Amino acid sequence: MMNRPAIDGLSPQPTPQGAWDWDATPAHRLVVLGVLFIVPLIAITARIADLQCRLQPSFMEVFSRTHTELQELPAREGRLLAADGTVLADDVLQYDLLVHYRRLEEPPDPRWLRRKAWERLSRSERRQSAVVAAQESLLHQERKTWWNELQRLTGQPQDELRQTAQGIQNRVDSIWASVDERRQFKDRVPLPSSREVAANMPWWEHLWQSVQHELTAPPVRNRHEPLVIAEQETSHVLLTNVTREIAAEVEAHPDRYPGVSIAIRPRRIYPLKSVAPHILGSRTPLRPEEVDPGSKQFIATLAPDYRPGDPYGRSGLERQYETVLHGTRGVRSITYDRHGEELDSHMERPAEHGRDLVLTLDLPLQQKAEALLDAALLSAPPAITDDEAPPANAPQTPPPGGCLIAIDVQTGALLTAASAPRFDANLLTNHEAAEWKKLINDPRKPLYSRATQMALPPGSVFKALSAIALLEAGVFRPHDHIQCQGYLDHPGQHRCLVFRHYGVGHGETDLSAALARSCNVYFFTGARRAGPQALVDWSQRLGIGQPTGLDLPGETGGALPSPARPGEAGPRWYPGDTLGLAIGQSALKVTPLQMARLMAAIANGGYLVTPHLATTSGPTSIETDGSTPVRPVFAHPEPQPIPGLHPETLAAVREGLYNVVNDSHGTGYKTIRLKEVAIAGKTGTAEVGGNRPDHAWFAGYAPADNPRVAFAVVIEHGGSGGKVAGPIARDFVKTLLETGLITPSAPLAVQ
Numbered sequence: 001m002m003n004r005p006a007i008d009g010l011s012p013q014p015t016p017q018g019a020w021d022w023d024a025t026p027a028h029r030l031v032v033l034g035v036l037f038i039v040p041l042i043a044i045t046a047r048i049a050d051l052q053c054r055l056q057p058s059f060m061e062v063f064s065r066t067h068t069e070l071q072e073l074p075a076r077e078g079r080l081l082a083a084d085g086t087v088l089a090d091d092v093l094q095y096d097l098l099v100h101y102r103r104l105e106e107p108p109d110p111r112w113l114r115r116k117a118w119e120r121l122s123r124s125e126r127r128q129s130a131v132v133a134a135q136e137s138l139l140h141q142e143r144k145t146w147w148n149e150l151q152r153l154t155g156q157p158q159d160e161l162r163q164t165a166q167g168i169q170n171r172v173d174s175i176w177a178s179v180d181e182r183r184q185f186k187d188r189v190p191l192p193s194s195r196e197v198a199a200n201m202p203w204w205e206h207l208w209q210s211v212q213h214e215l216t217a218p219p220v221r222n223r224h225e226p227l228v229i230a231e232q233e234t235s236h237v238l239l240t241n242v243t244r245e246i247a248a249e250v251e252a253h254p255d256r257y258p259g260v261s262i263a264i265r266p267r268r269i270y271p272l273k274s275v276a277p278h279i280l281g282s283r284t285p286l287r288p289e290e291v292d293p294g295s296k297q298f299i300a301t302l303a304p305d306y307r308p309g310d311p312y313g314r315s316g317l318e319r320q321y322e323t324v325l326h327g328t329r330g331v332r333s334i335t336y337d338r339h340g341e342e343l344d345s346h347m348e349r350p351a352e353h354g355r356d357l358v359l360t361l362d363l364p365l366q367q368k369a370e371a372l373l374d375a376a377l378l379s380a381p382p383a384i385t386d387d388e389a390p391p392a393n394a395p396q397t398p399p400p401g402g403c404l405i406a407i408d409v410q411t412g413a414l415l416t417a418a419s420a421p422r423f424d425a426n427l428l429t430n431h432e433a434a435e436w437k438k439l440i441n442d443p444r445k446p447l448y449s450r451a452t453q454m455a456l457p458p459g460s461v462f463k464a465l466s467a468i469a470l471l472e473a474g475v476f477r478p479h480d481h482i483q484c485q486g487y488l489d490h491p492g493q494h495r496c497l498v499f500r501h502y503g504v505g506h507g508e509t510d511l512s513a514a515l516a517r518s519c520n521v522y523f524f525t526g527a528r529r530a531g532p533q534a535l536v537d538w539s540q541r542l543g544i545g546q547p548t549g550l551d552l553p554g555e556t557g558g559a560l561p562s563p564a565r566p567g568e569a570g571p572r573w574y575p576g577d578t579l580g581l582a583i584g585q586s587a588l589k590v591t592p593l594q595m596a597r598l599m600a601a602i603a604n605g606g607y608l609v610t611p612h613l614a615t616t617s618g619p620t621s622i623e624t625d626g627s628t629p630v631r632p633v634f635a636h637p638e639p640q641p642i643p644g645l646h647p648e649t650l651a652a653v654r655e656g657l658y659n660v661v662n663d664s665h666g667t668g669y670k671t672i673r674l675k676e677v678a679i680a681g682k683t684g685t686a687e688v689g690g691n692r693p694d695h696a697w698f699a700g701y702a703p704a705d706n707p708r709v710a711f712a713v714v715i716e717h718g719g720s721g722g723k724v725a726g727p728i729a730r731d732f733v734k735t736l737l738e739t740g741l742i743t744p745s746a747p748l749a750v751q
Contacts, residue, residue: 031582066343068335075327077311078354080280080318081163082363083615087271089280089318089425091311094267095247097154098235101172103146103259104165104366111226115137148562149256153246154239164238165715172231180227241430268311269316270425276366278419279552279613280451281316282428285309305329314428317357319553321614327354347462358616360413368735369404372728373420376402377444377714395693399718400443403450404732405592406711409600409701412609412639414550415709415741416732419450424734452550455558455589456714459686459721460518461697462584464653465598467511469538470526476511478652484509484521489530494579496520497685515530515656515682516666520583527582535581536562536673541642542601542608548593549610549637558594561587585687595699596712602653604709607639657681658704668698671726678704678745679733683721693717695723702733703745 078088102112117135118126125131129189151158247262254260268283288308289295300311305328306312312326313319330351335344377398406416423439423446439446448454470476484506486499497518500504506519514522539545545560561577564570580586593611603610657680661668667683681700688695696718701710711732718724737743 016504023348028045028268046361067608068333070348071332071334073330073332073351074266075351076353077268078321078325079356081356081358082361082366083359084363085358086363088275088359088361089268089270089283091266092269093242094240094265095242095388096237096263096265096596097239097242097246097250098261098263099150099165099238100235100259101168101232103143104168104233104236104238106162106165106169108140108143109232124393128386137464140738146258150260152394153249153257154242156239161238162740168236168238172229172236175231176227176715179229183227205419220702235259237263241267264308266311270428273424273426274422275363275370275699276361276417277316277423278451279316279361279417279426280425281318281320282314282425283311284314284429286312314553315554316499317359317613319702320551322356324357324613325354328352340550357614359613360408360415360615361417361613362415362739362741365406365416365735365741366418369406369418369732370420370422372731373402373404373418373715374422375729376718376724377420395717395719399693399696399715399724400447401445401450401454402713402715402718402728403454403592404711404728405596405711406709406732407593407596407600407609407611409603409609409707409710412597412600412611413615414611416711417451417613419448421446423447423676425439450716451592452552452555454714454716455556456695456716457586457588457688458584458590458595459684459695460520460584461595461699461712462588462590463515463518463523463582463683463723464602464657464699465539465542465544466523466527466535466582466584467515467653467656468542468602468645468649469534470523470530470536471511471652471705472644472646473530473534475530475534478511478648478655481508481510482522482525483507484519486521488521488579494520494524494576511652512656512659513665513724514662516659518660518667518683523582523751524579527578528575532563532578532704535578536560541644542598544588544590544594544598546686548591548597550593551612551613551614551636555593556591558591559587559589584684592601592699592712592714594666595697595714596710599699599701600707600710600711601642602650602657603680603701604639606642606645606650608642609639610637612636614740654680654704657700661700662704667722668726671722672730674730674733675745676743677702677732677737680704680707681729683726685719688717697721698725698729700729702736703742705745706743708742 028471029468057236058733075410077091079087079091082088102109105112105536113136114132116139117132118133147158147161151161154161242262245262250257250260250262268468270277270280283550286299286302286306288307289297289300290299290310290312292298302312302327303323313322318325328351331348333346333348377400379398402420404416404418407412407414421442421444424435427436427439473476486496486503486505488494491499496505500518505521506513506517509517509519511522513519539560544558546557547555561581563577581588584590597609597611658678660666660682661672661679663669668679668681672679672681672683679700679702681698684695684697684699686695686697694717696715697713698721699712701707711729713725713732715724715728715730733742737744
């Protein structure tokens with residue numbers, strides 16, 4: 001047995017010297033396994049201890065961490081107020097009804113419809129085509145019900161709503177087509193292959209860029225993947241300026257009006273609509289390109305705080321006093337915890353509301369003046385009496401436009417600035433397509449501001465200035481007489497109107513009679529003796545040919561022709577130009593405001609006033625009961641004495657202007673004279689040529705014995721100044737009496 005050979009593989013093998021015998025020492029194996037478990041546990045325990053002890057504050061900081069946001073506070077724009085506190089321009093909140101594009105799209109987008117159906121189904125139901133199709137059919141029915149609910153809510157015909165929605169869809173489709181065209185063009189442009197790029201750089205750099213691209217670059221859009229633009233996933237304005245009740249209904253029942261929301265924004269309104277629209281101007285939101293310094297449409301005068309959508313004055317007083325009316329947003333700092341709960345807030349910068357602007361406009365007077373002009377533009381030309389010969393260019397249709405200006409003779413405060421025809425100022429901030437088209441297609445140009453931009457030949461109204469120039473030049477003394485035979489040199493030219501009609505002249509005529517009867521020959525004779533420079537110099541002293549300084553943008557200065565001085569180049573000056581200038585013709589063009597200021601200077605003793613509209617400004621209060629004090633913020637120039645103008649000259653001119661209306665031979669006696677108050681002024685019938693009707697003028701002041709208000713009336717192509725403009729001036733003075741702006745004249749003042 002001892003000599004039996006051992007079976008191969010079963011007999012114990014000797015352990016090499018120095019090797020570990022795992023079978024002989026099983027405890028060693030347990031030690032090794034214990035070490036393998038204990039060492040990681042020690043490391044984990046150490047890490048846990050480190051987290052709990054050393055790093056705990058950094059982790060707990062997340063729970064106590066706060067963040068701060070800056071919230072903008074809106075600011076109210078300033079209002080425009082009449083002299084009596086009536087609101088002429090104000091800001092109101094406008095509610096716009098917005099609808100998500102997919103709700104408006106017709107027919108509905110299949111992918112959107114499928115997604116909405118899936119939202120109502122479970123995962124298993126989404127795999128059942130019949131169930132999905134039934135849900136889509138239900139959605140179609142709900143869309144019809146949705147349109148009916150929208151029509152009931154807004155009160156708008158469903159056809160109009162769908163037409164507006166179709167317009168939105170057409171616009172979005174146009175944008176989509178443009179984007180798709182650019183995408184297809186980009187796909188057609190060959191790009192360098194990856195091999196070409198890799199050939200130009202080391203392999204390790206190419207490897208790194210490949211890894212970086214895979215980790216950071218978005219997936220490449222498949223060219224067959226449907227294109228979706230932002231306009232298809234946002235809401236669009238379906239109706240503007242809906243009522244507060246509609247807005248409240250939508251906000252209270254979102255489940256009844258899915259996809260419908262309300263946007264609130266301020267909107268400028270003009271409560272009196274067509275009262276003084278040219279003077280008030282307009283205020284509309286800024287477009288993005290207007291606040292972009294890199295854009296060609298950038299408005300360089302904007303302050304840094306302006307942003308797209310902010311209201312901005314475009315014309316009139318809204319533009320002139322933009323910096324006064326504009327409100328500056330406030331900023332509030334709000335601190336939130338990690339759950340979004342507000343912890344603290346404080347004001348970084350309070351909102352500064354725009355200041356209310358108080359105007360000099362007398363509202364009843366303005367409305368009366370506008371009514372008088374409206375009537376003049378609707379009425380037929382006045383009938384010609386038996387003792388009058390109709391002029392060859394007598395108007396056959398109502399005049400196209402007119403203007404009435406009235407100012408305080410002492411201060412220059414603009415009491416009335418009426419232009420006709422007019423328009424509803426709200427059309428500039430809230431366009432109505434039909435009304436806007438009618439407005440811009442009106443041949444009478446209602447948007448044209450005749451109070452500040454109309455310049456016409458003044459005709460005989462200018463003779464008041466010519467009288468000053470001739471007296472101050474020493475050509476005539478007030479009671480010097482000339483013999484008027486009805487024409488200057490030849491019966492066919494340079495004639496008086498009375499000679500044209502009746503073939504006779506005015507006879508012995510002095511300054512007073514020349515003004516009262518509008519004798520052309522008297523002023524022709526004086527202008528020939530004095531020369532053109534005397535007329536031009538005195539026209540410049542009295543503000544002709546230059547803006548008056550009215551606080552409105554775009555005021556024109558008219559045109560004052562003058563001969564070139566020695567050594568200067570210029571158009572040739574003929575003797576006839578001097579004669580025409582003396583009677584307000586030639587190339588002379590003046591504005592109604594210039595003529596009203598001329599009359600104010602004659603009435604106030606020779607001081608040239610600066611017309612203005614703004615007087616004071618109240619800070620922020622919206623009350624108009626007088627409880628909030630207002631403070632003057634506008635320093636208007638003081639009236640300036642006209643150099644070289646003598647009191648004797650003014651007295652002589654005032655006498656002539658008085659006789660125009662109150663002398664039985666005056667051109668305004670029959671149509672302008674009032675018993676209650678004495679009016680002084682000058683009629684004017686300005687020829688325009690081309691066989692077109694003359695412009696009708698009357699400029700004057702009242703009361704004649706104690707002047708308070710100077711005014712000018714002009715009716716474009718209205719015909720005779722005494723018959724057309726004169727009666728308007730008379731009715732206007734009646735309103736001055738009724739409103740208490742002037743008082744009746746002394747009994748001796750009326751002859």
